[in-house]
Amino acid sequence: MQARDAITMAVRALTAHRLRSFLTLLGIAVGIAAVILLTSIGEGLHRFVLAEFTQFGTNVVGISPGKVSTGGANPGFPSSVRPLTLADAQALQRIPELVGVTPGVSGNAEVTANGRARRVLVYGTTAALVQGFNLRVRSGQFLPDEEAESARAFAVVGAKLKQELFGADNPLGARLRVGSLQFRIVGVLESRGQFLGIDLDDVVYVPAARALELFNRDSLMEINLTYAEGATAARVGDAAKAILRARHGREDFTVVMQEDMLRTLSNILDILTMAVGALGSISLLVGAVGIVTIMTIAVAERTSEIGLLVALGARRGTILRLFLGEAVVLSALGGVLGLVIGIGLAQAVRLAVPGLPVHTPLLFVLLAETVAVLIGLAAGVLPARRAARLDPVEALRAE
Secondary structure: OOHHHHHHHHHHHHHHOHHHHHHHHHHHHHHHHHHHHHHHHHHHHHHHHHHHHHOOOOOEEEEEEOOOOOOOOOOOOOOOOOOOOHHHHHHHOOOOOEEEEEEEEEEEEEEEEOOEEEEEEEEEEOOOHHHHOOOOEEEEOOOOOOOHHHOOOEEEEOHHHHHHHHOOOOOOOOEEEEOOEEEEEEEEEOOOOEEOOEEOOOEEEEEHHHHHHHOOOOOOOEEEEEEOOOOOHHHHHHHHHHHHHHHHOOOOEEEEEHHHHHHHHHHHHHHHHHHHHHHHHHHHHHHHHHHHHHHHHHHHHOHHHHHHHHHOOOOHHHHHHHHHHHHHHHHHHHHHHHHHHHHHHHHHHHHHOOOOOOOOOHHHHHHHHHHHHHHHHHHOHHHHHHHHOOOHHHHHHOO
16 A cells, blocks of 8 residues: 555545544643643743842852851850851952952841932942842942942942932932931942842942941851852852861851752752643643544444455555554644644733743644654554454454
8 A cells, every 4th residue: 555545544534523533633732732831831930030040140159157057066065156257258359260259238227318218128238249240230330349348338229219219310429318327329220120029129239338337237148259251169169168267267157059059940940840741741641542532433433444455455564554644643633733722822821921931942842742643653553453453354244
């Protein structure tokens, strides 16, 4: 039997029962559409979360006071953990591969300016924050590069805070009271939106030494090291540990590599995306059952036709391929329909909910169609083998 004749027979067999064939491929289509929609949402969330974390730069090593991992010391003995200080931050600047060292201390305080008051997040830092965390200044400048211990009382405000306190007026040069201290505004930042529930535009940045005074603290909450391209986080982290161990006499701090954190987060999100896709793929089982059912019925209805083909010289392998081809065509058409429905629904969700990131990678599309074809192939094996093993004499008598 020629390939053209086999295709013609398969098409005629499927079109002879249009409704039954359509309902069968619809089962596959629903499963593929569910997988595409759910994985598109999962992949979109994956990219969104990683983009949120990487908007501050990726070449960052964070240092926080206290040791996260536990040791074997008796907890009854008093601890002598030394806090992180501005002097520690200055000492870390000796690492040659660093672009900037950013001490950090934060807290909430009431700010007053232009006859208006507002309670916001106050972040104490240095000039290195701009380069290390990709900040963009809309007007004026960021905190000047000065000695941390003698930094002047300058402040930089976020876009929302500027709008709430000054409206359309220019705030540069205006006085801003933060808690009990007075500052002069020297810059306004570009809008950055929210991050993990924190409004990054409703923040005021002041020198770290002034923030320590404001919050009556003697230690920093963190020190962030931004390293140059080509350097490795492990090498920078080891150098930072060596310097701080020499200063503190022990490793009473924790070094966190941002690239390790992002890698772990990415792996978790990948697993969640696959889990969501697996839930959607349960619908494919319904389609597979439908294909088995329709192909089994087709074998029963076309018993005499199979007997006639065998009697005319058709090989059993040809009969097997014929019925397998019908199953594959059904599943492939269902896969294409499912892709259209799934991608359409994903785009509809994206338009209806602009804040919900939806992304459909080409790999998912190709994988979904491949899975659909494989399901058709697997589901059609048993009915096709049954058709190929029919006794031609008994098959001809079936009519």
